[in-house]
Amino acid sequence: MEVVLQNLTKKFPSRDRKKKEDVIAVNDFTFEIPDGKLIGLLGPSGCGKSTTLNLISGLLKPTSGKIFFGKEDVTDLPPENRGIGLVFQNYALYPHLTVKQNILFPLQNLKGKDKLSKAQMNEKAYEAAKLVQIEELMERKPGELSGGQQQRVAIARALVKMPRVLLLDEPLSNLDARLRLQTREEIRRIQRETKITTIFVTHDQEEAMSISDMIVVMKDGVVQQIGKPQEVYDSPANLFVAKFLGTPPINIFVGQVKDNKLYIGEDAVLDVKGVANQEVYVGIRPEGFVLQEAGAFHCELNVVEVMGRDISVVSTNKASLNPTVRAIIGTENKVDMKNPTVRFGLVPRKVFLFHKETEERIDFED
Amino acid sequence: MMKKIMKSNNLKGWLYLLPAILFLGAFMVYPLIDVFVYSFEEGYNSASQTYFGVGLYNYSYVLHDTYFLQAVKNTFILVIITVPLSTGIALFISAGLSSIKWLRNLFQTIYFLPYVTNTLAVGLVFMILFKKTAYSDGLINLIITWFGGSAVDFIDGPYWAKMFVLCFYTIWVVLPFKILILTSALSSVDEQYYNAAKVDGTSKFRIFMRITLPMISPMIFYLIITGFIGAFKAYSDVVALFGTDLNAAEMNTMVGYVYDMLYGDSGGYPSYASAAAIILFAIVLTITCINLLISKKDVHY
Numbered sequence: 325m326e327v328v329l330q331n332l333t334k335k336f337p338s339r340d341r342k343k344k345e346d347v348i349a350v351n352d353f354t355f356e357i358p359d360g361k362l363i364g365l366l367g368p369s370g371c372g373k374s375t376t377l378n379l380i381s382g383l384l385k386p387t388s389g390k391i392f393f394g395k396e397d398v399t400d401l402p403p404e405n406r407g408i409g410l411v412f413q414n415y416a417l418y419p420h421l422t423v424k425q426n427i428l429f430p431l432q433n434l435k436g437k438d439k440l441s442k443a444q445m446n447e448k449a450y451e452a453a454k455l456v457q458i459e460e461l462m463e464r465k466p467g468e469l470s471g472g473q474q475q476r477v478a479i480a481r482a483l484v485k486m487p488r489v490l491l492l493d494e495p496l497s498n499l500d501a502r503l504r505l506q507t508r509e510e511i512r513r514i515q516r517e518t519k520i521t522t523i524f525v526t527h528d529q530e531e532a533m534s535i536s537d538m539i540v541v542m543k544d545g546v547v548q549q550i551g552k553p554q555e556v557y558d559s560p561a562n563l564f565v566a567k568f569l570g571t572p573p574i575n576i577f578v579g580q581v582k583d584n585k586l587y588i589g590e591d592a593v594l595d596v597k598g599v600a601n602q603e604v605y606v607g608i609r610p611e612g613f614v615l616q617e618a619g620a621f622h623c624e625l626n627v628v629e630v631m632g633r634d635i636s637v638v639s640t641n642k643a644s645l646n647p648t649v650r651a652i653i654g655t656e657n658k659v660d661m662k663n664p665t666v667r668f669g670l671v672p673r674k675v676f677l678f679h680k681e682t683e684e685r686i687d688f689e690d
Numbered sequence: 691m692m693k694k695i696m697k698s699n700n701l702k703g704w705l706y707l708l709p710a711i712l713f714l715g716a717f718m719v720y721p722l723i724d725v726f727v728y729s730f731e732e733g734y735n736s737a738s739q740t741y742f743g744v745g746l747y748n749y750s751y752v753l754h755d756t757y758f759l760q761a762v763k764n765t766f767i768l769v770i771i772t773v774p775l776s777t778g779i780a781l782f783i784s785a786g787l788s789s790i791k792w793l794r795n796l797f798q799t800i801y802f803l804p805y806v807t808n809t810l811a812v813g814l815v816f817m818i819l820f821k822k823t824a825y826s827d828g829l830i831n832l833i834i835t836w837f838g839g840s841a842v843d844f845i846d847g848p849y850w851a852k853m854f855v856l857c858f859y860t861i862w863v864v865l866p867f868k869i870l871i872l873t874s875a876l877s878s879v880d881e882q883y884y885n886a887a888k889v890d891g892t893s894k895f896r897i898f899m900r901i902t903l904p905m906i907s908p909m910i911f912y913l914i915i916t917g918f919i920g921a922f923k924a925y926s927d928v929v930a931l932f933g934t935d936l937n938a939a940e941m942n943t944m945v946g947y948v949y950d951m952l953y954g955d956s957g958g959y960p961s962y963a964s965a966a967a968i969i970l971f972a973i974v975l976t977i978t979c980i981n982l983l984i985s986k987k988d989v990h991y
């Protein structure tokens with residue numbers, strides 16, 4: 325089922341009585357989510373991603389704009405008639421019911437022609453439990469389960485009615501790091517098996533990048549960029565997206581374009597064709613640095629951290645907006661610690677220029 | 691060395707406990723044991739501190755006393771009617787209160803008023819409502835006669851009318867506290883459960899029965915237990931409504947019987963009073979145990 329959001333806007337009345345202005349949680353969100361894909365809504369806290377999810381679920385009513393599931397306009401439908409499954413951040417499993425009763429709960433609500441016999445309900449519940457691999461926990465209470473197991477139960481409960489759209493609100497935030505890795509693969513597998521259009525919310529960019537077919541980056545209620553994770557990473561639309569994606573984060577410098585050359589400080593670090601002379605922000609991914617004795621870009625060396633898989637060179641540069649500049653290079657490189665300056669060459673496709681005022685990305689040819 | 695520290699720690703611990711132990715011992719434990727002993731001493735006289743013998747005669751006398759049997763009957767009727775009714779009504783009102791937003795505080799205050807109102811004022815109100823005087827038959831009778839019924843004397847009239855007033859009064863007096871407890875219990879149920887149920891298309895009734903009730907079951911259970919105990923101890927309300935000669939009015943309660951046996955006009959029998967008190971204690975203990983057993987199955991902590 326494709327989900328279409330049309331100029332979706334949600335305003336909340338301001339809590340502060342003196343300020344009459346409404347708080348705009350989601351601002352003019354238009355997006356067509358293709359059928360059977362896994363979509364990650366990504367952004368810092370307070371950016372409106374959870375509000376967007378609640379609008380799709382029907383728990384909140386939009387101030388303006390429309391939501392379609394396929395051809396059907398569901399904007400005014402209450403949540404129960406939308407055919408959605410929702411997994412809450414803290415799972416919201418009924419603590420007094422067993423796992424099996426929890427999974428059966430949505431089925432027991434069905435009325436009229438959809439009503440199922442006891443045997444059919446049990447069969448469906450076991451199917452859902454099998455999908456998330458919790459068959460042997462059916463008689464336990466939620467309080468007796470680990471966080472990861474509770475998460476699976478919550479997903480099973482959301483899936484048991486075979487929803488048209490599955491929504492997950494920060495599904496991994498309550499799990500420890502190890503379980504998080506495991507569970508996100510699990511979510512991916514379940515989504516692939518059921519082919520249900522799935523939208524999940526997260527503030528963790530790594531999580532979103534790793535399993536989503538597409539990511540939506542939001543800030544202050546406004547969509548910044550939509551695309552495949554790798555595309556968004558490789559060509560961020562603006563400074564915010566570039567800063568938000570990637571660990572370790574991108575290095576930002578103040579630079580200048582003069583006669584088709586990019587200057588950071590005194591160094592002419594890169595040829596940039598087709599860019600007018602101006603001041604710019606320069607973003608360089610940590611993997612965009614190459615250790616070169618005659619490299620055009622120089623920094624004051626601080627520390628070299630050996631990570632095992634690669635080496636992280638921490639240095640400082642006057643033009644940098646971050647306190648330190650972090651470069652990640654292969655272990656085959658040797659850094660001369662006695663030399664106070666370190667020189668880098670730059671990989672052009674890992675370097676981005678951003679407009680000083682609008683912070684939009686400026687294309688260049690190298 | 692270790693032992694020495696332990697010993698001094700022990701001493702310190704007892705020292706801290708001393709005030710509480712002294713008071714509880716002197717005013718709770720000792721009288722309790724004493725009552726138990728009195729109940730077996732036949733014809734105990736508190737002035738001369740003498741008694742005739744030891745045996746079960748006191749129990750036999752009390753259990754054959756028609757006034758006591760009347761008191762037991764009254765108490766049981768009161769308990770069986772008021773505890774479920776008041777809890778049910780309180781639940782209904784609190785559920786209503788938590789589902790409205792507008793004027794919620796106003797209603798909450800109104801429902802809490804009886805709790806802070808002076809007993810005498812309450813008695814006056816009930817008199818206006820129910821009492822027959824030379825000038826009027828009371829407000830309730832006025833309404834009854836309006837609809838074509840005949841006036842009933844609620845205070846000195848038939849047994850059922852008096853019992854009705856007593857139950858009505860008791861329910862009305864215990865409601866505020868129960869509503870207070872239940873509204874706070876209801877508001878402590880996490881909103882997410884309701885959202886989850888809403889997404890699954892659960893009907894309002896089913897949400898209440900399958901989610902809300904189990905979630906607040908510990909509080910309901912607490913109210914039922916304390917309600918039972920409170921109703922078994924009913925006395926002062928009965929006096930406020932029907933005066934001190936409760937035996938003649940057929941409205942005595944078990945606690946009333948104990949009091950009458952000690953200090954009433956026909957009183958001065960501490961042995962009988964003790965036996966009656968022990969019987970009351972045994973009944974309350976049994977009922978509470980039964981409650982606890984039932985709750986194991988239905989109360990979710």
